[in-house]
Amino acid sequence: MKIGILGGTFDPIHFGHIRPAQEIKQQLQLDEVWLMPNHIPPHKQGTHVTTQDRLAMAELVCNELPGFVLCDIEAKRDTPSYTVQTLSQLRQLYPEHQFYFIMGMDSFLSLNKWYQWQQLFGLCHIVVCKRPGWELTDNDPIHALLKMYIAPQNGASTSPAEVGKIFMLNVTEEDISSTAIRQQLQQGEIPVSLPTTVQAYIQDNQLYLPDTASNSQ
Ligand SMILES: Nc1ncnc2c1ncn2[C@@H]1O[C@H](COP(=O)(O)OP(=O)(O)OP(=O)(O)O)[C@@H](O)[C@H]1O
Ligand SMILES: O=C(O)c1ccc[n+]([C@@H]2O[C@H](COP(=O)([O-])O)[C@@H](O)[C@H]2O)c1
Numbered sequence: 001m002k003i004g005i006l007g008g009t010f011d012p013i014h015f016g017h018i019r020p021a022q023e024i025k026q027q028l029q030l031d032e033v034w035l036m037p038n039h040i041p042p043h044k045q046g047t048h049v050t051t052q053d054r055l056a057m058a059e060l061v062c063n064e065l066p067g068f069v070l071c072d073i074e075a076k077r078d079t080p081s082y083t084v085q086t087l088s089q090l091r092q093l094y095p096e097h098q099f100y101f102i103m104g105m106d107s108f109l110s111l112n113k114w115y116q117w118q119q120l121f122g123l124c125h126i127v128v129c130k131r132p133g134w135e136l137t138d139n140d141p142i143h144a145l146l147k148m149y150i151a152p153q154n155g156a157s158t159s160p161a162e163v164g165k166i167f168m169l170n171v172t173e174e175d176i177s178s179t180a181i182r183q184q185l186q187q188g189e190i191p192v193s194l195p196t197t198v199q200a201y202i203q204d205n206q207l208y209l210p211d212t213a214s215n216s217q
Contacts, residue, residue, distance in 0.1 A: 001031035004127065005071065005090075006102045007083060009041045009178065010054045012202060013061055014193045016104075016176030020129040023171040024102055025067060028127065033102075034071035035062060038081035042115060048182060049207050051075050060197040082115040087123040098160050099124035100167070105134035109142055121149060121164035128168050132175040186210050 006021050013035070025033050037054040041047065047054065055072055062068040073089060074081040083101065090099060101124045103111075108128045111117055120126065126149075136143055151165035176193040184191045185208040190199065202208060 001097050002029065002100065003094075003097045004028065004030040004033040004100045004102050005036055005087075005124075006033060007036040007038060007074070007081075007086070009044055009047060010035070010037045010058055011047050011049060011178045012054070012181060012194065012198055012208070013037075013057050014176050014178060014181055014191075014198075015195070016131075016174040016193065018061060018065070018195070019174055020104070020171040021068075021102060022065070024100075024127055024129060024169055027169055027171075028100060028167065030067075030100060032067050032069050034069045036071040036074060036086070038074045039077060040080045042080045042082055043110070043113075053201075053205065053207060057198045057201055060201060061195060064195065064197065080115075084114070084116045084119045084123065087120065091123055098163075100127050101125070102127045102129070104129055104131040105136065106131055109134060109136065109140065112141060112145065124163055125151070126166045128166060129171045130173050132173050182208050 004021065004025055006017060008017060010017065017035075021033050021035075024030070035058040037051065037058050039051050055070065055075055059070045062070045074086055077085070079085075087099060087101065090097075101120065103126065105128060108126075114120070136146070146166055146168065149164060149166040151167045174193075181191045181193060185202065194202075
């Protein structure tokens with residue numbers, strides 16, 4: 001099967017994650033999209049709620065969307081959630097699947113700082129979607145990488161054995177971030193960029209209140 005994987009801190013998960021993933025699923029005709037909350041984000045200063053809460057919120061989204069599946073593989077490792085390690089594990093567990101790792105433009109622009117990032121191209125395809133405020137310029141080192149690995153016809157089907165192509169997809173841009181949502185919640189506002197089930201989970205569990213804004217892995 002063709003599996004899209006959207007990894008993230010999801011602190012909390014929002015429509016800026018969900019809507020692009022839905023469009024990508026359709027454009028690339030993916031069989032499933034796995035939402036994969038990390039446990040220890042490699043490039044962030046911790047998280048604002050526990051891994052269990054972030055998994056629970058992602059699961060609520062999966063329950064609502066056909067073809068969306070929760071992947072808890074990173075929650076089971078007690079080391080930084082390096083994507084290369086995760087994809088190696090997933091390839092061993094599911095040799096029959098073809099993986100498409102999905103990321104926003106902000107993540108893509110820092111890909112060359114990820115742990116053993118070159119190995120990713122031997123494990124999966126990479127799918128990049130636009131994100132407001134983040135642009136790839138011609139003189140960015142990542143641009144050279146893109147030229148080297150860009151998928152032919154940008155979305156044309158690849159053979160099942162193939163890996164290592166970059167798909168640069170046109171999706172509807174969503175000006176949403178978890179940071180902005182946490183700020184709204186801390187100011188007592190009700191964010192509109194969250195599914196209602198996630199909103200209810202946050203309220204029921206009293207997450208992101210002013211005094212909980214600290215690391216809690
Ligand atoms: N609005 C968005 N549009 C496109 N991609 C997004 C958007 N928000 C997040 N992503 C992508 O989803 C993945 C996970 O993002 P993450 O969970 O860190 O959310 P975030 O909103 O960037 O969080 P924070 O504001 O806390 O840094 C990353 O690859 C990121 O680029
Ligand atoms: O492997 C790495 O070095 C690495 C560095 C930064 C981010 N990632 C992964 O990229 C995804 C998005 O990360 P983030 O921090 O934007 O939530 C998430 O799955 C992270 O674990 C991975």
